[in-house]
Amino acid sequence: MPEKKITLSHGSGGKATQRLIGEIFRKYFSNSILDRLEDSAFLPGERGKILFTTDSFVVSPIFFPGGDIGKISICGTVNDLTAMGAIPKYLSISFILEEGFDFFALEKICSSIKKTSREANVKIVTGDTKVVEKGSADKIFITTSGIGFRDPKNNISIYNVKPGDNIIINGSVGDHGLAILNARQDMKFTGRIISDCAPLNNMIHACFDKGCKIRAMRDVTRGGLATVLNEAAEASGSGIEVYENKIPVNRPVRSFCEILGLDPLYLANEGKMVIFAAEKDTEKCLKILKDHKYGKHSAVIGKVSKGRGVFLKTAIGGKRPLITLESDQLPRIC
């Protein structure tokens, strides 16, 4: 590995993260389960239905429009399990607190965790707390792990994506990333930008309950929509084409991005799922999503093809490759 020091890019979810995983973590931890690098690990045995996932949350600021580090720590883990077709059931939560951290803030975060886990119908069953000296951490870091169960017949996996599948997203992209940037820099842009942070399990399970054939899902977090599409294309050995004018982008996000020169396709979300659906079930799935509060602006944004790579059909009729970025546009987004 040419690098000698960890940089912020290594935590971006982009190419530098992929190199870190490939050249260090897989070198030492490789096994057939880990190597799939899906949103949750599928545990063999136990009648083939336990899924397991983990995420650390270091978002800054810890309170932002639309959420806080507590809410995001539940949503992130719930959505990772949901993306694998599991019903999230049990969470662990581990706090690393900085000496001097405010009790009132901790209590607010805990109250938010309670509210979100109730909505997502998950139980926090175990936890841990460590405190480090002032200056050795930034306020509060939270790591949540989750266990979910799925029907063994429900074989959802990014490896199953097939040419002809439609690509659906349940609403606008970029909201979370910009909400954080705005909160951090206090830019006071007109048009309030609110994080889309939300637990998506109830919405997705409504699709399952009504028999929609979903081939694969991935929640859009660090690295944005572009990164998720590239991961799917690579894992399944297919090509992907998305239509720029079909991708929902909220008006304030669009203007903000234009001013700052940011691309919403690379900005993080915390309440968006990219769904690969069999063609025949696409309309049914879209209808169910649109009926849910987190899916009102759902849209079919593209199609899986026989080719390779991810391409964006631009609004003016051009076609350009949509690559995975070297590093994220913003650090500590989640």
Next chain:
Amino acid sequence: MPEKKITLSHGSGGKATQRLIGEIFRKYFSNSILDRLEDSAFLPGERGKILFTTDSFVVSPIFFPGGDIGKISICGTVNDLTAMGAIPKYLSISFILEEGFDFFALEKICSSIKKTSREANVKIVTGDTKVVEKGSADKIFITTSGIGFRDPKNNISIYNVKPGDNIIINGSVGDHGLAILNARQDMKFTGRIISDCAPLNNMIHACFDKGCKIRAMRDVTRGGLATVLNEAAEASGSGIEVYENKIPVNRPVRSFCEILGLDPLYLANEGKMVIFAAEKDTEKCLKILKDHKYGKHSAVIGKVSKGRGVFLKTAIGGKRPLITLESDQLPRIC
């Protein structure tokens, strides 16, 4: 809660931690599984055999005699599952890295994780990496969660401790705590002090395999032996009597503690299990433990009584209460 700010004591595993759990975490997260506050959570359903645990590791320094933050992050989680009678199987691992952290150090830690998880026969199946700006974390924090399975008949729990049970420990106390203190302060005491950090599952499962009736176990970490005994006495509503001259303490640990005025009964370990065994199986259990490399100095150190509280019978014949300390003697011990 009278406090307004988080202090290092809140991460000590002592009374301040218990208050934080009782007054904040249980207030918001309370449910019948979490409220048991055992080393691992027992998940209902699934034929009653899945156990789940989590721990964050912030030990400083990250490399110390006998281990490093990688080794300890595997041992801690493996031992928490083992303490509940489970066979540890799958781990998640989540890194929070400080920008500028050395790749060589990360690779050394990963190699240590690999070695320890191989010894403990556990697979790392999922993970995450976040990077924060220089100064926002201290080098590296690791959170591991673990899943283990146990025979539903093997109903090990701290709540099951009964008067008449013998209390066994698998060797000397205080080694880890002092190894960290020595490494941190570079005291260069004669007589090298090495952390006892070790995965104890193979040793404990040898006891199960040979049919030893173990009622309960708890691994001795933050807060030391005294804290574990108090937790057991409280959960089971029993009294505990331990004999000072039966508790194994390594010679350099003893001298070091005398000089510094520290009590080894409150110092952390990372490779010690307190075992509550039915009287009739005590000798058999002790023999199996002594045959294992991590149990050579195992000893019966006390007995569960009908009373209340924990008492220490001193070497000179006195009897004094052994209470839970307000805060730990050392922060960032694990």
